[in-house]
Structures are given as C-alpha cells and as structure tokens.
Amino acid sequence: xxxxxxxxxxxxxxxxxxxxxxxxxxxxxxxxxxxxxxxxxxxxxxxxxxxxxxxxxxxxxxxxxxxxxxxxxxxxxxxxxxxxxxxxxxxxxxxx
Amino acid sequence: xxxxxxxxxxxxxxxxxxxxxxxxxxxxxxxxxxxxxxxxxxxxxxxxxxxxxxxxxxxxxxxxxxxxxxxxxxxxxxxxxxxxxxxxxxxxxxxxxxxxxxxxxxxxxxxxxxxxxxxxxxxxxxxxxxxxxxxxxxxxxxxxxxxxxxxxxxxxxxxxxxxxxxxxxxxxxxxxxxxxxxxxxxxxxxxxxxxxxxxxxxxxxxxxxxxxxxxxxxxxxxxxxxxxxxxxxxxxxxxxxxxxxxxxxxxxxxxxxxxxxxxxxxxxxxxxxxxxxxxxxxxxxxxxxxxxxxxxxxxxxxxxxxxxxxxxxxxxxxxxxxxxxxxxxxxxxxxxxxxxxxxxxxxxxxxxxxxxxxxxxxxxxxxxxxxxxxxxxxxxxxxxxxxxxxxxxxxxxxxxxxxxxxxxxxxxxxxxxxxxxxxxxxxxxxxxxxxxxxxxxxxxxxxxxxxxxxxxxxxxxxxxxxxxxxxxxxxxxxxxxxxxxxxxxxxxxxxxxxxxxxxxxxxxxxxxxx
Numbered sequence: 001x002x003x004x005x006x007x008x009x010x011x012x013x014x015x016x017x018x019x020x021x022x023x024x025x026x027x028x029x030x031x032x033x034x035x036x037x038x039x040x041x042x043x044x045x046x047x048x049x050x051x052x053x054x055x056x057x058x059x060x061x062x063x064x065x066x067x068x069x070x071x072x073x074x075x076x077x078x079x080x081x082x083x084x085x086x087x088x089x090x091x092x093x094x095x096x
Numbered sequence: 097x098x099x100x101x102x103x104x105x106x107x108x109x110x111x112x113x114x115x116x117x118x119x120x121x122x123x124x125x126x127x128x129x130x131x132x133x134x135x136x137x138x139x140x141x142x143x144x145x146x147x148x149x150x151x152x153x154x155x156x157x158x159x160x161x162x163x164x165x166x167x168x169x170x171x172x173x174x175x176x177x178x179x180x181x182x183x184x185x186x187x188x189x190x191x192x193x194x195x196x197x198x199x200x201x202x203x204x205x206x207x208x209x210x211x212x213x214x215x216x217x218x219x220x221x222x223x224x225x226x227x228x229x230x231x232x233x234x235x236x237x238x239x240x241x242x243x244x245x246x247x248x249x250x251x252x253x254x255x256x257x258x259x260x261x262x263x264x265x266x267x268x269x270x271x272x273x274x275x276x277x278x279x280x281x282x283x284x285x286x287x288x289x290x291x292x293x294x295x296x297x298x299x300x301x302x303x304x305x306x307x308x309x310x311x312x313x314x315x316x317x318x319x320x321x322x323x324x325x326x327x328x329x330x331x332x333x334x335x336x337x338x339x340x341x342x343x344x345x346x347x348x349x350x351x352x353x354x355x356x357x358x359x360x361x362x363x364x365x366x367x368x369x370x371x372x373x374x375x376x377x378x379x380x381x382x383x384x385x386x387x388x389x390x391x392x393x394x395x396x397x398x399x400x401x402x403x404x405x406x407x408x409x410x411x412x413x414x415x416x417x418x419x420x421x422x423x424x425x426x427x428x429x430x431x432x433x434x435x436x437x438x439x440x441x442x443x444x445x446x447x448x449x450x451x452x453x454x455x456x457x458x459x460x461x462x463x464x465x466x467x468x469x470x471x472x473x474x475x476x477x478x479x480x481x482x483x484x485x486x487x488x489x490x491x492x493x494x495x496x497x498x499x500x501x502x503x504x505x506x507x508x509x510x511x512x513x514x515x516x517x518x519x520x521x522x523x524x525x526x527x528x529x530x531x532x533x534x535x536x537x538x539x540x541x542x543x544x545x546x547x548x549x550x551x552x553x554x555x556x557x558x559x560x561x562x563x564x565x566x567x568x569x570x571x572x573x574x575x576x577x578x579x580x581x582x583x584x585x586x587x588x589x590x591x592x593x594x595x596x597x598x599x600x601x602x603x604x605x606x607x608x609x610x
Contacts, residue, residue: 003486007486011482011485011489013466015481016421017466017470017482018467018469018470023475030479030540031482033541034406037403037406037541037544038406038407038500040399040400040403041407042499044397049503051501052502055291055292055305055582056290056335060334061334075198078196078198079195080424081423081425088423091431091435091461091464092460092461093459
C-alpha cells in the first residue's frame with residue numbers, strides 16, 4: 001500500500017496536527033518507508049490467531065463504589081492555559 | 097574509592113552505621129552533577145535545595161532514633177516522565193514545559209516513603225519516543241563514555257547519570273527497550289520488569305499495553321534493592337498485578353543451580369555487529385564455566401517484532417496523546433492571532449467567490465487544537481501520532497492494527513515455548529554499540545531497528561535485564577540481555593548477579609568528561 005500526500009493530509013486532520021508544506025512532504029516519504037517495512041507482517045498467515053491486546057490478560061478489577069474526595073477544582077484548573085474560576089476556556093464553538 | 101563511586105548497597109550500610117550522613121551523600125552527588133552535567137546533560141532539572149532539605153530531614157529523624165525506610169538517605173534520579181507533585185514534569189516536551197502535576201506517581205510516593213532522596217529529573221526522548229535522547233526538546237544527553245555519542249534512549253539521562261556516578265540509582269521506563277538499550281550503551285545495569293509488576297499510576301502514558309517502569313543501577317544487587325521498593329499492586333492502577341513482591345535484595349545473592357540458558361538463534365544472526373557477537377559469546381562461556389548448560393532456542397517470529405511494535409506502540413500513542421489539546425494543561429498556541437488569521441482567510445475566500453473552500457476551513461477550536469499540537473510536539477512524536485492514527489483509521493485497521501495484535505500473539509507464544517525448554521534467554525541487547533549523535537536522526541527506520549532484540553519482551557510482557565559484558569575496540573560498552581518468564585525477576589537478578597560476581601565489566605567507569 002503506498003501512501004499519498006492526500007492520505008497524509010487526511011490523517012493530519014484526524015490526528016489534529018497542522019503540518020507545514022515541508023513537514024507534509026517529509027512525512028509522506030518517511031511514513032511510506034515505515035509502512036513498507038511494516039508490510040512484512042502480511043507474509044504471515046494469521047487467520048486462526050486470536051489478537052492479543054495486552055501482555056498479561058487481566059480480569060476486571062473492581063473496588064467498592066464509595067464516595068471519596070477527588071482532585072479539588074482549583075488544583076485541576078491550575079495547569080490550564082486559559083481558565084476562569086470554574087471552567088476551562090476554549091475558542092467559541094458555536095457560530096455567530 | 098570516592099563516595100560517589102560506592103554502590104547503593106555500600107552507601108546504605110554506611111548511612112545505617114552512621115559513617116555517612118544523608119546530607120554528606122546528597123552533597124557529594126550534587127557536587128558531582130554540578131561539575132559534570134554541563135557536559136553530559138543527563139538532567140533536565142536538579143533542585144539542590146530540595147534534595148538537601150530531604151536529606152537533612154532524614155538525618156534529623158535518624159538522630160531521634162525514628163524508624164526509617166529501606167532506602168533512607170540514598171539519592172535516586174527520576175526519569176522526567178514520572179509525575180512529581182508540584183514540581184515540573186516535562187516529558188522532554190515543549191508541550192509540558194511548564195506542567196506541574198497535582199499528584200505524585202505511585203513509584204515516586206513509594207520512593208518518598210522509603211526515605212530516598214529525590215535528586216533530580218533526567219532527560220529523555222520526547223514522551224519516551226526515540227532511542228537516543230535526541231528528540232528531547234531540551235537537547236540531547238551525551239554518553240559519559242564518549243562526548244558526542246548517544247547514551248541511548250529513551251531513558252538516556254537515567255542511564256548516563258548512573259554511568260557518570262551522578263546518582264547511584266535511577267528510575268527509567270521501557271516501552272520497546274528504553275531501559276535496556278541505554279543501559280547497554282552506557283555500561284550500567286537496567287531491568288525492565290514484567291508488564292504489571294510495577295504500578296504505572298502517574299507515569300505519563302506512551303503505549304499503555306507496553307510501558308513499564310524499572311530500575312537502572314551499577315549492579316544487579318543495586319537494581320534488586322530499587323525494584324523491591326517500587327514493585328507491587330496498586331489500587332490506582334488496575335494493570336499493576338497484586339501479587340507478593342519477593343525480597344529481591346536478599347534473593348539476588350543466591351546463585352542459580354543447574355541453570356539452563358537458551359541462546360536465541362535469531363538474535364545472533366544477520367545484522368549483529370561482530371564485536372557485540374563476540375562479547376555475547378564470551379559471556380555465554382562465563383556462564384558455562386559457572387555450571388550453566390547452554391542450548392540454542394528459537395523465537396521464530398523475531399523478525400516481525402519491530403514491525404509489530406511500530407504498529408502497536410504508535411497506535412496506542414496516538415490515542416494517549418490526544419489529551420494534549422491546549423485545553424486542560426500544557427502548551428497552547430496564541431489563539432487570538434489564529435482567530436484573526438482564520439477570519440481574514442475566510443473573508444478573502446468569500447470575496448473571491450470560493451464559498452466551498454471558505455466553508456471547509458477549520459473551526460477556531462479545531463485550528464487551535466491543530467496548531468497547539470503542531471507547535472507543542474517535535475518531529476518524532478508527530479511521526480508516531482501519524483503512524484498510529486493511520487493504522488487505526490477506517491480501511492486500515494484490519495490490515496495494520498488487528499494484524500499486529502495477531503502477530504503479537506505469535507511472538508508471545510514463541511516466548512512461552514522457549515521457556516518450556518530453558519530458564520533464561522541470553523543474547524545481545526542491541527545490534528551495535530552507541531552511535532554518534534546525529535547519525536540516525538534523519539533515518540527514522542534505522543533508529544527503530546535498534547529495538548530489534550528488545551521490543552519482543554514488551555510485546556510478550558516478559559522481564560528483561562541488560563548487564564555490561566565488554567567493550568568495543570573503540571572503548572564503548574556492550575550489553576548482555578537476559579530474559580525470563582513473567583514475574584521471574586528474581587531469576588533474572590540472580591542470573592545477572594552470578595555473572596557480575598565472576599566479571600568486572602560492571603565496575604568499569606568512564607574517565608571524567610569534565
């Protein structure tokens with residue numbers, strides 16, 4: 001599968017990245033090279049193989065459903081680039 | 097032997113017996129950092145005052161006869177990927193340059209409870225993505241054995257600070273080799289525990305099914321001490337397995353009787369530099385002389401480990417790093433300028449009658465996300481986010497992500513079959529010794545291939561250790577890798593200690609770079 005410049009631009013939008021002209025150019029050839037290497041996986045027949053998402057297959061771990069104190073709002077907001085006393089602030093989402 | 101050259105075990109004994117105070121120990125290492133780290137750059141941040149205050153409190157409590165923790169007064173360096181409450185935690189990224197976490201990682205909390213002196217935060221590849229520390233926003237670390245050479249990565253600062261005697265112990269993380277590879281390049285001992293052995297709460301996530309925290313030290317004996325402190329279950333991390341932590345620091349001294357070693361055929365094949373192969377064969381002979389039986393074993397899917405890893409890890413990373421959006425914490429672009437720019441663009445397109453293009457422009461919010469991430473992340477992080485997003489996107493999911501998860505199962509099965517025949521696997525850590533800074537920076541694939549012998553352990557979840565086993569003709573360290581079945585860290589440590597009792601590679605130190 002070869003990767004096109006259009007693919008790269010589409011993926012950049014999905015990934016919420018802005019790429020400059022030269023970055024998109026470099027990314028197209030580098031990702032193409034990496035994907036070509038990854039394509040060696042298609043040498044293997046894996047039809048009957050169960051996919052493995054985790055190294056140690058874990059059971060659900062539960063704890064009691066108790067009300068406990070959580071991070072205080074001031075602390076949670078302290079690292080936000082833009083915030084007021086109670087909320088994170090973002091550029092207007094709804095149209096004018 | 098000067099104070100900073102002593103092992104952690106020796107320092108602890110001297111501290112306990114009152115021959116040294118915690119302040120004396122901290123001062124010696126801090127002075128060492130001050131004189132050397134301008135050239136090595138192992139640390140992103142050292143807070144001398146805070147380290148000395150921690151040490152003073154420990155000395156004071158010792159004077160009062162209060163009970164103290166297992167590492168009382170011993171300096172430990174932390175990879176700057178672990179959250180430290182109220183103190184900068186950068187992950188080597190512009191994105192988190194000014195981030196101060198509201199809590200400590202569980203490992204950090206356990207170290208504080210053990211009365212270790214947290215001496216500083218070490219340099220790493222950005223978000224642990226890289227094998228050389230060159231992707232760090234704060235500039236590369238130099239190998240203490242040769243300036244201008246990489247210490248390896250991503251835990252390059254963690255390995256370099258131990259190699260240069262700037263800390264007796266340090267904490268690293270390993271997702272595809274990031275503890276073992278720098279340990280090999282810097283001539284120190286580094287252990288990646290079993291997936292689930294150590295809590296990852298408060299470790300900034302890279303690839304959650306692979307990441308594991310582990311110790312770097314001068315010897316297996318010292319690594320055992322640190323692992324014993326940080327291992328164990330954690331209610332805050334459901335992947336941290338709640339099973340008893342063996343007394344590694346005691347067990348490490350027991351040699352393995354009747355040890356069956358498996359030489360990984362695929363790890364001593366094409367692509368391995370001759371000098372590394374020779375050093376590994378000499379190490380195997382050392383084990384033979386210690387009574388081990390040696391047989392060849394196969395991990396038949398080894399040649400697919402790097403390809404599998406570079407689908408699984410970037411896929412998980414693309415999801416984990418979605419949280420850096422300029423809203424909750426971290427860097428954010430100048431949005432006023434961006435909104436003005438978007439508005440001008442829209443007006444121009446409208447005036448030219450190009451209504452469709454005007455409609456297709458990003459909204460201010462999406463543009464804010466995109467530009468924040470474009471400015472906050474470096475090239476390697478962007479590359480991995482792109483690979484992962486592509487592998488997970490509609491139409492490619494089955495061909496890449498699902499395929500990789502299936503091959504991961506095959507790799508896991510290889511390890512299981514091998515451990516039915518032998519107790520430990522033995523082989524190289526890396527195909528070559530440390531390379532010059534800049535050498536592989538423009539060739540991402542060449543950099544990825546350095547993980548060819550280490551990524552399998554992360555995919556299979558098994559523990560691995562890197563111990564020094566020689567030097568190249570150029571005087572650069574060579575690492576030996578041992579791998580064990582899940583939760584057999586004690587076997588790894590005992591196997592490593594046996595070797596270190598019979599050899600002195602781990603005692604060699606670089607001539608000061610200062």
